[in-house]
Amino acid sequence: MKKFIYTLLSLLMLVVLGDWAVGSWLRHAFAHTSHDEIGRLNYISDSVTADIVVLGSSRALHHYVPSIITDSTGLTCYNCGFENEGIVFHYALLRQLQQRYRPRLVIYELTYDYDIQFLTWRPASLKHIHAMAGLQCRDSILASVDPWERVSMLSHIYPYNSLAFAIQASQAPTTYDRPEVDNGYIPQFKHMELATDWQFQPQKHNEQVDSLKLGYLTKLIAENAGHLLIVVSPRYLSPEDDIYGQVEELCRMHGVPFVCMVSDPVISRDPSLWEDDGHLNHTGAQAFTRQLVPHIKEILTQNIEK
């Protein structure tokens, strides 16, 4: 019995020491990473001071061209879009930004799957929130997703869980460092290839709402009314959809403009503007951003009048 207890204590001691050592190394390496997604997260958290920021998933990342917005409004703009990330992460990211300064306008690209729909498994949302050491409300956000997160976060490694290889790979420049990258916007230059025998099927959504996601969307809208614009950018051949009705109502309640261009008659039907059925290529992104600019100007003008 004694031998078992000593063995178990030795194991625990090694685990605690190893957790501290590896976790400390990961925290240091993460904070000093300047490339790819992690570098981008560090840059947005520590350095972005743009007047207009764009938040949202990969559809934000590849659809909003900051230089066009800056040229049209005279205000600086930064695209803070993140691949595979949804409302919980973007709410946290905005809170992180707001700890330093308050952007004049936040554009939020709404992606139904990531921001409203119930999925049997979560996208990457928590992975990056864990690592946002400077975020004051980090623990409460994590606890709202899973109460046990408070316990998990006692580990030094856990906040950087599954990021070790990514930290290592992000020490060298990646696609995020290409010269064409424009204030966080990453242009895509391919054209969607349509096979001759390919019958396009628009993405089907289930209407089961994730209360956690909707809760954070509600908080985002309520806390940022007056300087928030919710946008649904086009999808290829998307039908007119009533799945956004709940969000539209929410925006109306809080006086937040909601622009739904999901089935834009020009962009959504022109295959030459698409990289794939969910993402515009650079030409498409430019066309979409130009169409969005009047909405941005309108809300900025309203804010000045107020």
Next chain:
Amino acid sequence: MSYNSLTFILSLPAIVLGYHALPARWRNAALLAVSAALYMLWWPAGIVVMAWVTLTSYVGIGRIVRGRESSRGAMWLTIALTALPLLCFKYLLPLNDAITGWLNIDWWLNRHRWLIPVGLSFYTLQAIALVVDVRSGRIRPASSLISHAAFMSFFPVTASGPIVRGQELLVQLEERKSRFDPDLAWQGVRWLIWGMFMKVVVAESFALFVHAVEQRIDTQNGFTLLLSTLCYTIQLYADFAGYSLMALGTSALLGIKLRHNFWHPLFSVGIRDFWRRWHISLSTWLRDYIYIPLGGSRCTPWRSRLNVMATFVFSGLWHGAGMAYLLWGAMHGLWVVVERLVHFDRWPRHWMVRVPLCLATFVLVAILFMLFSHDVPTTLHIIGRFFGHWDGLRLTVTQSVSTVSREWTMVAALALMLSKEARDEWAPTLLSGRLAQILFYACVVLLTLTFGVFDRGGQFIYMHF
């Protein structure tokens, strides 16, 4: 409650300490209470189904024991009543769909869908085995309903097996041998840590890749689809074997020793060998309660082959009601028959023969496992794309830093898993000292924390069977 959940990990020490602190006569009752409570965390109403299976088997066994001369009829009646929930929950709707689809009828049952209670397929087979074993005199029945119910609901194995026998578990519960055994407990801790690594690191990282490929099958090339097929088998193995190891580990901490459910199936040479190593508790159950009662190999060669086919078809249908599962079972059966015909067991086992045969077995098993995750037409469509859309060793899933990091994790985790299994298979005494074990398992915990995937829901695949 899932084994890989923090709730379970944190409550396990309390369960183990509480169990051992109790006087021996109270342990089975306590075990029953804990098992029922944990089971109800999945789906509270599921306990009613488990209670039905427990009570019918207990009452049936009582009747069998009391009236030996007519016990055959009592046995069949008990089996029928015990298996009734399984038949209803698992096969009624698919059968109804098939018949009404064929006859083009629409009635109320067509509009009903229900979940299968967690572990129903496992504990039903457990109950049937106990009924048959008591009737044949291989084991004495449980001395009380509490012992019987504790056996039926034993929480480490209820969700996904292993399918434990009375001789294995009931005897230990009845004889109150479940005293704290330090060596067994240390073995249990090691099983728990390794099982968690297999599930959270290996299975979940492979699952992310498989999921990414399967979201857009029609845009993937042949190589990506083939790789995803092989990865699914590794995912399935690591998921199920990981669960089984955690079940063994939890039992060991309670002082109960169970048999391994997997024995390095990725090193199998041939399908017969595969079934000696994969889901051992099911394959031995099928052997003892289907194959041998049908006549086994003590009959004409053709009858014996038919018995093999019937056993594997049953295995397929046990996994699920559908053409894909039936075909999966039949293909395995057919392959075993072919191996017997060509006396595959007598082929040379030099490593130069063994390695390619091992790889071929893995590919064959993986292709057949496609029927687990797809229906027959989709499986054939994907196999067609292996050849029709082969454009070299190029991946067509999106390659970013985060996906490449995930792929490195997959390779590193697989390498570690195979290295440990190779050591267990061929050099079990290598680095077996206590200090080496402590260092190794501490590293495994740290690797699990560093590379584990904790946010996919963590459900075990076999819970759905």
